[in-house]
Amino acid sequence: MKILRLSTYLDFGGVETRLATISHVQDENEWVFICMNREGKAAKIIRENHKKLINVKVKPSIYSFRTFWSIYQTIKKEKPDVIHTSGAEANFHGILAAKLAGVSRIIGEEIGTPNHSKKAQLIFSFVYRFADFVVGNSRAVLEVVHQVDKVPKRKLVQIDNPILFKDLSAYVRNKPLDEFQMLMISRLEPVKNIEGMINVLSQLKNKTDLNLRLIIAGSGQSESALKQQVKDLDMENQVTFLGFINDPYPYLVNADLYILNSHSEGFSNSLVEAMYSKTPSLSTAVGAAPEIIEDGISGFLTPANDEEALCEKLKAIIALPKEKLQEIGWVGHEKIVKNFSLGNHINELMKIYTYS
Known part of the structure; x- marks a missing residue:
């Protein structure tokens, strides 16, 4: 199975750290990590773990058609079985582009408690219709997604963040x-x-x-x-x-x-x-x-x-x-x-x- 993980950045921060941690996994699946812009510590770790990393190098803006088209072309070229997006810009472009590209399993993820404007609420209520599941790392996050973005509870899944257990x-x-x-x-x-x-x-x-x-x-x-x-x-x-x-x-x-x-x-x-x-x-x-x-x-x-x-x-x-x-x-x-x-x-x- 080919799994594509799309995030806005791969420098430092909570979601970036989690993606770097996931890159340590050794299994039969092909993991591909894609960021819209800006590499750093997380990207370095992902490459050290010999996972494929693609920096699309586009402006991380919801309102950029060029960004959407670049993400779509990247997804179309990679042909993943699963796409899992993390963060507002990645969710917007990744979910819609994956649907257009015919990806069979689409996962969105809220990386923190969303504080969406009325306009953003309308946007993400629409976008999340095309996701099979929406992941959050706490009940509190998922409850806000349900209340604010109107995502049905059957689509919401809580998955705790992992850490690497160091000696x-x-x-x-x-x-x-x-x-x-x-x-x-x-x-x-x-x-x-x-x-x-x-x-x-x-x-x-x-x-x-x-x-x-x-x-x-x-x-x-x-x-x-x-x-x-x-x-x-x-x-x-x-x-x-x-x-x-x-x-x-x-x-x-x-x-x-x-x-x-x-x-x-x-x-x-x-x-x-x-x-x-x-x-x-x-x-x-x-x-x-x-x-x-x-x-x-x-x-x-x-x-x-x-x-x-x-x-x-x-x-x-x-x-x-x-x-x-x-x-x-x-x-x-x-x-x-x-x-x-x-x-x-x-x-x-x-x-x-x-x-x-």
């Missing part, structure tokens, strides 16, 4: 004993609400005997504003910016707590990686997080957009005995190993790729 034995914990180290890994964008976490840290820094430190890994449009905020709050000794990192695990194994403070989220790969690393993890109760974390058992949950609640939650976590935090980290790790393997992900994909 963590090579990563050594090495940090000051009196330091409580918190880690955030994400794109530095407003939706991640990193500024909210910085505000809370400024409230907490004089309320504990521990040396609180926040490490922020990632890059994005909010980077300059976040650094200025840290400077304005006189917290440059408490907050460190790492920039983009290739390997999160050296930082995760040293962290006492991983934090995801997003306003909204689909499925966070970084959260799953943190839990896999046995790092106790705190997330806002958005997207897939409440499906992954049982509060106080396998991690911690806090309401979104509520700095007071986040502050109180952090005070409670910091006060927990070290042994309790380690226990929560282990329970989270075991849940990830059980539910989020690449093998599980591929098995779930094959159910819809071969459904008859």
